[in-house]
Amino acid sequence: MSIALKAEKISKYFYTPEKFKVLSDVSFEVQTGEFVSVVGKSGSGKSTMLYILSTMDTDYTGNLILNDQQITGRSVNKLAAFRNEHLGFVFQFHYLLPDFTCLQNVMIPALRLKKLSAAEIEHNAYEKLKTLGLEDQALKTASRISGGQQQRVAIARALINEPAIIMGDEPTGNLDSKNTEVVFDIFKQLAAEHNKTIITVTHDNDFAAKSDRIIEMKDGIIISHDRKPHEL
Amino acid sequence: MKAGINTRIAYTYMVSKVKSTLVAALGVTFGIGMFIFMNSLITGTNEYSEKTMLSATPHIRLYNDNKISNTDMLNRYLGDRTINLISNPQLVPQDNRIFNPDAVAAVLRKRKEVIALSTQVTANIIYSKGNVQENGTIFGVNIAEQDKMFDISSNMIAGKTQSVADNPNNILIGIGLAQKLNLKMGDYVRITTSTGLTKTLQVSGIFKTTIKNVDETKTYVSLPVVQQLLQKDRAYITDIYVNVKNYSLATETGNSMAQQTGYTSESWQQSNEQSLAGKKIRDIIANAVIFTILLVAGFGIYNILNMVIYEKIKEIAILKATGFQGSDVVSIFIQQALLIGLVGSAMGLVVGWFTSYLLSKLYLGLGNVTYLPMTFLSKHYIQGAIFGLLTSFFAGYIPASKASKVDPVSIIRG
Ligand SMILES: Nc1ncnc2c1ncn2[C@@H]1O[C@H](COP(=O)(O)OP(=O)(O)OP(=O)(O)O)[C@@H](O)[C@H]1O
Ligand SMILES: [Mg+2]
Numbered sequence: 001m002s003i004a005l006k007a008e009k010i011s012k013y014f015y016t017p018e019k020f021k022v023l024s025d026v027s028f029e030v031q032t033g034e035f036v037s038v039v040g041k042s043g044s045g046k047s048t049m050l051y052i053l054s055t056m057d058t059d060y061t062g063n064l065i066l067n068d069q070q071i072t073g074r075s076v077n078k079l080a081a082f083r084n085e086h087l088g089f090v091f092q093f094h095y096l097l098p099d100f101t102c103l104q105n106v107m108i109p110a111l112r113l114k115k116l117s118a119a120e121i122e123h124n125a126y127e128k129l130k131t132l133g134l135e136d137q138a139l140k141t142a143s144r145i146s147g148g149q150q151q152r153v154a155i156a157r158a159l160i161n162e163p164a165i166i167m168g169d170e171p172t173g174n175l176d177s178k179n180t181e182v183v184f185d186i187f188k189q190l191a192a193e194h195n196k197t198i199i200t201v202t203h204d205n206d207f208a209a210k211s212d213r214i215i216e217m218k219d220g221i222i223i224s225h226d227r228k229p230h231e232l
Numbered sequence: 233m234k235a236g237i238n239t240r241i242a243y244t245y246m247v248s249k250v251k252s253t254l255v256a257a258l259g260v261t262f263g264i265g266m267f268i269f270m271n272s273l274i275t276g277t278n279e280y281s282e283k284t285m286l287s288a289t290p291h292i293r294l295y296n297d298n299k300i301s302n303t304d305m306l307n308r309y310l311g312d313r314t315i316n317l318i319s320n321p322q323l324v325p326q327d328n329r330i331f332n333p334d335a336v337a338a339v340l341r342k343r344k345e346v347i348a349l350s351t352q353v354t355a356n357i358i359y360s361k362g363n364v365q366e367n368g369t370i371f372g373v374n375i376a377e378q379d380k381m382f383d384i385s386s387n388m389i390a391g392k393t394q395s396v397a398d399n400p401n402n403i404l405i406g407i408g409l410a411q412k413l414n415l416k417m418g419d420y421v422r423i424t425t426s427t428g429l430t431k432t433l434q435v436s437g438i439f440k441t442t443i444k445n446v447d448e449t450k451t452y453v454s455l456p457v458v459q460q461l462l463q464k465d466r467a468y469i470t471d472i473y474v475n476v477k478n479y480s481l482a483t484e485t486g487n488s489m490a491q492q493t494g495y496t497s498e499s500w501q502q503s504n505e506q507s508l509a510g511k512k513i514r515d516i517i518a519n520a521v522i523f524t525i526l527l528v529a530g531f532g533i534y535n536i537l538n539m540v541i542y543e544k545i546k547e548i549a550i551l552k553a554t555g556f557q558g559s560d561v562v563s564i565f566i567q568q569a570l571l572i573g574l575v576g577s578a579m580g581l582v583v584g585w586f587t588s589y590l591l592s593k594l595y596l597g598l599g600n601v602t603y604l605p606m607t608f609l610s611k612h613y614i615q616g617a618i619f620g621l622l623t624s625f626f627a628g629y630i631p632a633s634k635a636s637k638v639d640p641v642s643i644i645r646g
Contacts, residue, residue: 056553056640056641080556080557081555083554084555095546108551112554
């Protein structure tokens with residue numbers, strides 16, 4: 001099995017209001033096709049770590065390798081291009097562009113990547129929405145659909161460029177139990193059937209328990225990242 | 233090929249704010265409209281005043297100026313064994329004639345830029361009828377040459393220019409002088425020179441130019457009449473007037489003619505410096521007004537973009553999170569600014585044309601200015617559109633580069 005993510009001694013400080021070490025020497029690996037949940041008390045540094053892993057935050061020490069590519073030390077523009085092609089994000093809030101239709105929202109990252117023609121992208125986006133059960137909402141404006149639907153559109157957007165790694169920061173935080181289950185099943189399927197790597201922060205213990213592996217954080221350090229017995 | 237994603241986002245952001253977009257675009261519209269109108273009017277005014285100047289002044293006047301005394305003669309007789317100086321040199325009064333005028337004229341006519349040439353003698357005199365007297369200048373001319381240069385024929389309200397050439401007792405006078413001395417066609421007017429010589433002439437034509445002063449003082453007679461009055465020979469010529477193809481280069485051409493002939497040249501620009509200063513001042517005022525309006529228009533665009541960026545900051549963050557680079561964000565908002573500028577400029581062209589058209593129909597009736605002098609030059613419209621887009625670009629650049637520096641992490645984690 002190849003390694004999708006390798007974090008080596010990642011440390012980060014915040015300087016306001018006072019100097020404070022939010023992450024200290026965080027090291028771990030994630031295999032390709034693994035579905036990992038990150039849990040821990042509020043304020044333990046989960047989001048901070050995820051934004052570093054997502055390449056958006058570059059203000060840290062240590063080393064990060066994603067998809068066998070050296071990430072630490074790359075220029076901002078190169079990181080943006082890497083995210084565009086290889087990473088997908090889902091946040092607690094959907095962050096769709098409300099002036100565009102659902103279909104257009106899903107297409108935007110692919111139009112940025114410019115690997116396919118607009119017609120092909122539209123076709124793919126429509127397919128993604130279909131697998132998420134949203135084909136009827138495709139042409140509605142993103143601000144005119146329900147919260148659960150919006151979150152699923154956001155997932156479709158995260159998947160449009162067929163990224164190898166998908167990261168989520170409490171992607172089900174705003175959803176009811178039924179929609180949470182839908183999102184979980186999508187992630188599970190992506191990992192199991194499409195060999196995608198999923199790393200998601202969650203406060204939902206059931207959600208975490210059903211994933212392949214749980215990484216638990218406390219005060220900026222990882223206190224356990226055991227594989228569950230049945231996975232080994 | 234469909235528009236790129238950045239353009240599509242820019243367009244969507246623009247139409248999502250129709251009202252503020254229109255307000256910002258209207259700022260550009262007024263700026264460009266004003267730019268076009270002001271330039272059309274000023275060019276019109278400049279052309280008008282240039283035409284007025286050139287109706288009375290030749291492009292180039294060549295004459296024999298008084299020279300300041302120099303050491304040439306001393307050097308010739310005393311040699312260079314001594315250093316010869318003249319303390320307090322004076323202007324040497326001399327016969328201000330052009331020597332051998334036919335030869336000089338022939339030399340000048342050989343130059344290919346010369347389109348008209350006229351030789352003449354002028355004299356300051358007093359016109360009188362009964363006991364009423366008026367000062368003025370009498371021009372002894374070859375009327376055919378002079379007519380070719382100033383188109384006197386088109387200004388005639390009575391009589392013919394040719395009459396002066398036909399009869400040496402005929403005189404052409406201006407409408408102003410005719411009124412002051414109550415002269416009608418066929419009346420006699422007496423001319424007195426500064427040396428006291430007099431002559432009586434018959435009015436054979438009355439002209440009306442665009443300049444009041446000319447109409448009140450200038451008269452034309454045939455050349456020999458003035459030569460006689462001044463008690464000079466038939467070869468006595470004081471001025472050579474020359475019109476050239478490119479009259480904006482009159483000063484340079486005049487200088488070269490002066491060098492060639494040894495006489496002094498004066499271009500129409502040099503003799504009308506006062507009016508040309510007026511033109512400069514008009515240009516400065518117009519540019520200040522236009523600059524101010526465009527600045528305000530720029531602020532309008534700056535403002536709406538700042539507003540959009542403030543509202544869409546989360547969307548900018550998510551675009552960056554999904555791989556849009558700083559340059560993409562700049563491109564989105566610059567394009568939005570340019571779209572607003574494009575709409576505003578397009579409307580500005582129409583508004584500018586319409587305003588110019590309406591005001592060109594405005595009756596003034598002051599002196600010879602009947603209607604507001606207006607030009608319709610495509611140059612002004614092209615410049616206007618370019619200025620509109622440039623303003624939009626710079627107004628958009630500041631907020632756009634600010635937006636490109638948004639840190640997605642700090643926005644998304646809230
Ligand atoms: N921009 C910041 N400046 C200073 N301190 C910060 C900043 N962002 C977060 N922190 C602090 O860093 C610590 C870790 O924050 P982080 O958001 O990573 O926690 P978290 O584990 O995601 O918590 P939650 O489960 O509530 O989302 C917290 O103590 C928080 O107060
Ligand atoms: Mg968090």
